[in-house]
Amino acid sequence: MMTRPAGSAINSPIGVPSLSADVILPLKPRPPVCTGPVIVVGASTGGTEALKTFLLPFAKDAPPILIAQHMPESFTHSFAARLDAICTVKVKEAEQGERLLPGHAYIAPGHSHLLLANIGGHWGCELSQGQPVNRHRPSVDVLFRSAANLGGRQIVGVILTGMGRDGAQGMLEMKQSGARNLAQDEASCVVFGMPKEAIISGGVDEVLPLKDIAARVLALLRTPPR
Template identity: 55%
Template sequence: MEGRPTRVFICEGSAIARAQLADLIGKQPGLRLVGSAAEPITAAEAQRRQVDVLLVGEGSPGKAQARAAAGRGIAVLALGESGPSPVARPAARSQAELAEYGRLLAERLKAASRSAGAATALPAGRPPPPGRPGAYPGRIVFIGASTGGTEAIKEVLLGLPAQMPPVLMVQHMPEMFTPSFAKRLDDLCALHVKEAEQGERLHGGTVYLAPGHSHLSISRHGGGYVCELARSEPVNRHRPSVDVLFRSAAAEVGAAAIGVLLTGMGKDGAEGLLRMKHAGAWTIAQDQRSCVVYGMPREAVALGAAREVLPLNAIATHVMQRLASPLHTD
C-alpha cells in the first residue's frame, strides 16, 4: 500500500547490537521495527507479523529458512559477511557516522523490501525444466546488474538448475564484497558460484562473478572459452563494467549467447546488450515494475536492445525456455 512503512524484524544474538539497531531503525522515516529476538524466527512467524525484511546477525537463517522467507515475499538481509544479502555491522563510531550508517541501512532495507515485493506481486512463471548433463552445448548466459542487483541476481539464479551452461556475471560492487557475495550465492543456489579467475576455463553448472577490482570478459582458447580479467580504466564509470562483458559475448559467442540486464542505475550494459542482439544473441531486460532502479534496463529498451522485457520472476523460466530452443536467427 502507498506510504506503508517497511516493517523490519531484527534477529541478533547480541543484546547490545539489537538495541543499537533498534534505535537506528526507529530514527529512520519509512521504517517500522515490529520486533527483535536473539534467534531467527520462522518464515511463518515472520509472515504472521507482516514482516517485510528480516535483519539477521549471528545464527542467521540457513539455506532452507532463507528460501522459505523469500518464497513468502520476505527479504533477508544479513549482518556481517555471511548469509543472504549482507550489510556491514554497526561498529563503535561517532554519532555522525552512526547516523550515516542508519541512513544507508534504511536504504538497503527499503530496497530489499521493494525487490522482494515486486517479485512476489507478479504472476509466477512455470518452473524451468530440469537440466541435463551435457545439455545446451556451446551456449553461455551473461548477466549484468547494479543497484538492487544482489537480490535480483539471487532471484534469477535460484530459478536455474544445477545443469546449466556457464553463466558469467557482473554486479557493480566494491572488491571487498564480491568474495562473500559469490559464497553466499553458492550456499543458496543449485549452481556453483565463484569469483572468476584470470585464464580460468569455463565449465557448465558454474557461475563466474566478476571480482570487484577487474573487468570480466571471455575469449576462445583450445576449443572452449576462458575468463579474462583486466584492471583497465573504468567503463561507464564502473569496473567491472557490464558493457565490457556483453561486448565480449557479442564478439566471441554471438548467437549462442543469452544476455540478461537487470535493475541498476545509469546505462552500463545497454550498449553491450545491443551489440549482443546484433550478433544474434537472445537478449532480455528486466521490466520497470520489478526493478529497484529502472535505469540500465530502460536504456537498453530505449536502444531497442532487448528482445524480451520481463518481470524478474519470469526471467529464469524464459532463460531455460530459450536454452531449450534452437538458436535464434533474425
C-alpha cells in the same frame, strides 16, 4: 598471474571520466570458435537480491553464467559465497584464465572487468584491470561486448535492475551479433535505469518480471537460435 592492487575497486566515483568499452577491447564480432551456450548478466543497484532470484532456478547442468555486478572488490568474494550457499549452481568469483563449466556462475571480481574468452578452444574467463567503462570496473558493457565479439547466437543476455546506462550499448552489440536478450521490467526493478536504457537502445528482445526471467532463459536455451 593477476594480483589485486590495493584500493583498485572502482564503482562510479566522482571525477572518473565516462569511457566506452573501446578502451578495453574493440568491437570485432567473429564466428564462434567455441561451442555451447553462455548466459551473460549485468546488474547494479538492487542486483544483489535480483541475482539471487535469477540464479535459484538453474540446475547443475545449466550453461555457464557470467555476471558483472557493480560492487567493490571487498564484497564480491563474500557475495559469491553467499549465493553459492543457497544456489544449486556453483557460484564463485571469476579467476583469470579459468575454463567455464556447466552448472557454474562466475561473478566479476570488484577489481576487474570480466570478459568471455576463448581459451584453447573452450569458453573461459579473462580479467582486465584496464580503465573503468561507464565509470565502472567491472563494467557490464565490457562483458557484453566480449560476448558480442565471440559468442554470437550462442549467447543469452540478461540485464537486471541498476542505475545508469552501463550495458545498453553492449546489449545492442550482442543482439546485432545474434544473441537473444532479456531485460527486467520496471515494476520489479529497484532502479529501472539500466534495463530502460538497454530497451531504448534497441538491444532487448523481451521485457519480463524478475521472477519470470530465469524460466524464459531456460526456454530460449531449449530453442535453436534464429
